[in-house]
Amino acid sequence: MTKHKKKPQASVAFYNNPENRALIYQVIVLLAIFLFTYFVLNNMFVNIEKRGINTGFDFLHNEAGFGILQTLIHYDESDTHGKVFIIGLLNTLLVSFISIFFATVIGLLIGIGRLSKNFMVAKLSMVYIETFRNIPILLQILFWYNVVLASLPTPKQSLSYFDTIFFNNRGLYIPRPILESGFIAVFIAFILGIVAVIFLRKWSKKRHEETGEEFPIVWTSIAILIIAPTLVFFISGSPATLDYPALKGFNFKGGWSLIPELLALTFALSIYTATYIAEAVRAGIEAVPKGQKEAANALGLKDYIILKKVVLPQALRVIIPPVINQYLNLTKNSSLATAIGYPELVTVFAGTSLNQVGQSIEIILMTMAVYLTISIFISLIMNYFNSRTKIKER
Amino acid sequence: MKLLKSVSLSIAALAIAATVSQADTLDTTKKNGYLSCGLNTGLPGFASPDSKGVWAGIDVDACRAVAAAIFGDASKVKYAHLNAKERFTALQSGEVDLLARNTTWTATRDTSLGLTFAAVNYYDGQGFLVSKNIGVKSAKELDGATVCIQAGTTTELNLTDYFKANKMEYKPITYDTSAQTIEGFEAGRCDVLTSDASQLYGLRTTLKDPNSAIVLPEIISKEPLGTVVRQGDDKWFKIARWVHIAMLNAEEFGITSANVDEMLKSENPDIKRFLGVTGNFGEFLGLDNKWAYYIIKEVGNYGEVFERNVGKGSPLQISRGLNALWKDGGIQYGAPIR
Numbered sequence: 001m002t003k004h005k006k007k008p009q010a011s012v013a014f015y016n017n018p019e020n021r022a023l024i025y026q027v028i029v030l031l032a033i034f035l036f037t038y039f040v041l042n043n044m045f046v047n048i049e050k051r052g053i054n055t056g057f058d059f060l061h062n063e064a065g066f067g068i069l070q071t072l073i074h075y076d077e078s079d080t081h082g083k084v085f086i087i088g089l090l091n092t093l094l095v096s097f098i099s100i101f102f103a104t105v106i107g108l109l110i111g112i113g114r115l116s117k118n119f120m121v122a123k124l125s126m127v128y129i130e131t132f133r134n135i136p137i138l139l140q141i142l143f144w145y146n147v148v149l150a151s152l153p154t155p156k157q158s159l160s161y162f163d164t165i166f167f168n169n170r171g172l173y174i175p176r177p178i179l180e181s182g183f184i185a186v187f188i189a190f191i192l193g194i195v196a197v198i199f200l201r202k203w204s205k206k207r208h209e210e211t212g213e214e215f216p217i218v219w220t221s222i223a224i225l226i227i228a229p230t231l232v233f234f235i236s237g238s239p240a241t242l243d244y245p246a247l248k249g250f251n252f253k254g255g256w257s258l259i260p261e262l263l264a265l266t267f268a269l270s271i272y273t274a275t276y277i278a279e280a281v282r283a284g285i286e287a288v289p290k291g292q293k294e295a296a297n298a299l300g301l302k303d304y305i306i307l308k309k310v311v312l313p314q315a316l317r318v319i320i321p322p323v324i325n326q327y328l329n330l331t332k333n334s335s336l337a338t339a340i341g342y343p344e345l346v347t348v349f350a351g352t353s354l355n356q357v358g359q360s361i362e363i364i365l366m367t368m369a370v371y372l373t374i375s376i377f378i379s380l381i382m383n384y385f386n387s388r389t390k391i392k393e394r
Numbered sequence: 395m396k397l398l399k400s401v402s403l404s405i406a407a408l409a410i411a412a413t414v415s416q417a418d419t420l421d422t423t424k425k426n427g428y429l430s431c432g433l434n435t436g437l438p439g440f441a442s443p444d445s446k447g448v449w450a451g452i453d454v455d456a457c458r459a460v461a462a463a464i465f466g467d468a469s470k471v472k473y474a475h476l477n478a479k480e481r482f483t484a485l486q487s488g489e490v491d492l493l494a495r496n497t498t499w500t501a502t503r504d505t506s507l508g509l510t511f512a513a514v515n516y517y518d519g520q521g522f523l524v525s526k527n528i529g530v531k532s533a534k535e536l537d538g539a540t541v542c543i544q545a546g547t548t549t550e551l552n553l554t555d556y557f558k559a560n561k562m563e564y565k566p567i568t569y570d571t572s573a574q575t576i577e578g579f580e581a582g583r584c585d586v587l588t589s590d591a592s593q594l595y596g597l598r599t600t601l602k603d604p605n606s607a608i609v610l611p612e613i614i615s616k617e618p619l620g621t622v623v624r625q626g627d628d629k630w631f632k633i634a635r636w637v638h639i640a641m642l643n644a645e646e647f648g649i650t651s652a653n654v655d656e657m658l659k660s661e662n663p664d665i666k667r668f669l670g671v672t673g674n675f676g677e678f679l680g681l682d683n684k685w686a687y688y689i690i691k692e693v694g695n696y697g698e699v700f701e702r703n704v705g706k707g708s709p710l711q712i713s714r715g716l717n718a719l720w721k722d723g724g725i726q727y728g729a730p731i732r
Contacts, residue, residue: 052625053486053508066550067566077554149581169582170540170565249538250528250585251565260583261567341545341569341578351479351545352568358507360483 048361059357060085066352068343070259081353088345089370095265095344096331096374102270103330104323107277112307114282125278133275138336140272145264145340152260155251166245172258173245182236189232190225197221261342265334273330280322284315317390324382328375335371345370419491419623419630420464420680428470431457432490435475435571438596439704439712440496440516449473452703456494456515456621459637459693463685468692477571478547482507485624492634493622496590498548503622510631513638514620516704517716517725519613520552521591523598526606528585533612537562542575542584544568552615553588576600579607590617595710633679640686642728643668644695645719651694654687668731675731686731696726 060082072090113125149169158168166173204215245255288311296306335346350367423429433441441451458468474490485493499511524530543550545568557564567584569575576597579587594609623631649657667673669687676683704710718724
């Protein structure tokens, strides 16, 4: 940079100096963008005002006055549009979260299956990917919704299992645990279990390094996490009761219910997104040099150990970036729920609320801001994960 | 400097574009050569395609009547099919110039959305459709029911009020279009479908077995359905309003699409003024003096339109009720043309 610090020659005018010129252009472009944005927004609000359309965010404090099918927190019709926004947001997050989980599991399995030596498994995985990837997601949502609805009986003829779990076209009903005060002991036992597992892991790793012996860490951990809280539960006198669903009038009441809209949406989103994740997984595994697998084979390692300890750790850094995109896509695709009436953000807030108050600009801006925030958040998390797993060059 | 020049030029152009006030709707419509009209996405009796794929219904005829008044040709309409959520934005933004989409006239909509309701082309009320096999005879027995509703309608709010007032609970399933609500109802996703009574009769005809469902006797709200225009263009508003009034007056005079040509020779001074033989009421509206003649010739009077689309001449078989002329016991009343 030092050589650029020379004074410009006298014959070159200030604005003809390439450096100054570049700077001037950038400032001008930036100013133009700012002016343009300001102009567009200002123009929009002036026009709206002129046409007598309400503006501002006061409507968020107004009573909503309509019911919502599924709410994660308490809501009734006298709550505000602001609360409707929260409810919609939570429902969006819920369906995205569940679907991302299943899409990842299915995607990983299918992606690995696609490369299996077993002909059947490999071909079936390929058929799965090619089928579900090439059908538009909206059609799949409608398909699953109609299949779910068409195949299920009415509440009065519900499928029932042990008279505690019921399945009908209004949803899946399961007993809901009602926790009593003594339940805190069970919770503490669970926390202690987690601590114990962490120590056990450290110990077994150390032992493995010193003696080379393997300790069944996974099974032991699961056992500790389940047995300890269960024991405490019974010792403290079963401090929880179950609220069983029961048929009352038109419908089942009590218990927890999973509505068919949520089921259909989860099916469609996870099955569809899994195809892309599977392809990312395949690409990642194929990106691992063949020699690595052959070397591991030569050492006599079992297939699943090779996959777990040699292939996947190296494949992850290729897999993660495209998977980030798929998580984002899935979250955004969840807005298609509006076609089947699942009450997520776009359905209840950018749908019903918008139509009740009519302030489309504010509501659409808020909704867009939500998806933008979610997207940035997911990509931050995944980028962090990515930087942790990439090859460390020393 | 070329780039800079073009940037500043385009900014200036935008600034000018923005200062031009909202154009005169009638002038733009005339210039375009067609009326852009917002309709339902499909609702028997109001706006739905017939066996030949031509859109027909009370709301379609409302659009066609305005086109006939402006152009003397009812076919000069471009339809936009809007769901409940889109309709107001489409009108506000100028995508359509007239909204005839079974839209309830309410205070909020008339005052805070920059819209004005021009006329009521159907007096309606909200009702309930239930399947016969659940054995319900009255809306009062619906405690705990699951209800299919169309998103973003006054229906949703009325439903809440009604169930609250009667201390009953319900679970709402809100779909985007009325076609989806009837599908949900048919699939058994809900026990009840609620909507304006006229829609219930229309939707019932689309069921595989229309006789499997009944409309409960309770009507829980007032739903004056009307045509809507943007606020602030009085000339356009008056056209939309007087086209409806003209159709009411025609029915009162006994002028139909069949006899309107003979009526031109009528000696009745009212009819002469109405059909533009004398006077200049059309010109006052900014239209051809024979505006009313064109409406009746091309579309028909209000009674004809009603009977053809939702009344005895249609599968819906709805009786005139409130929508009869004032002299027949209804509340449709056309202001005098003089």
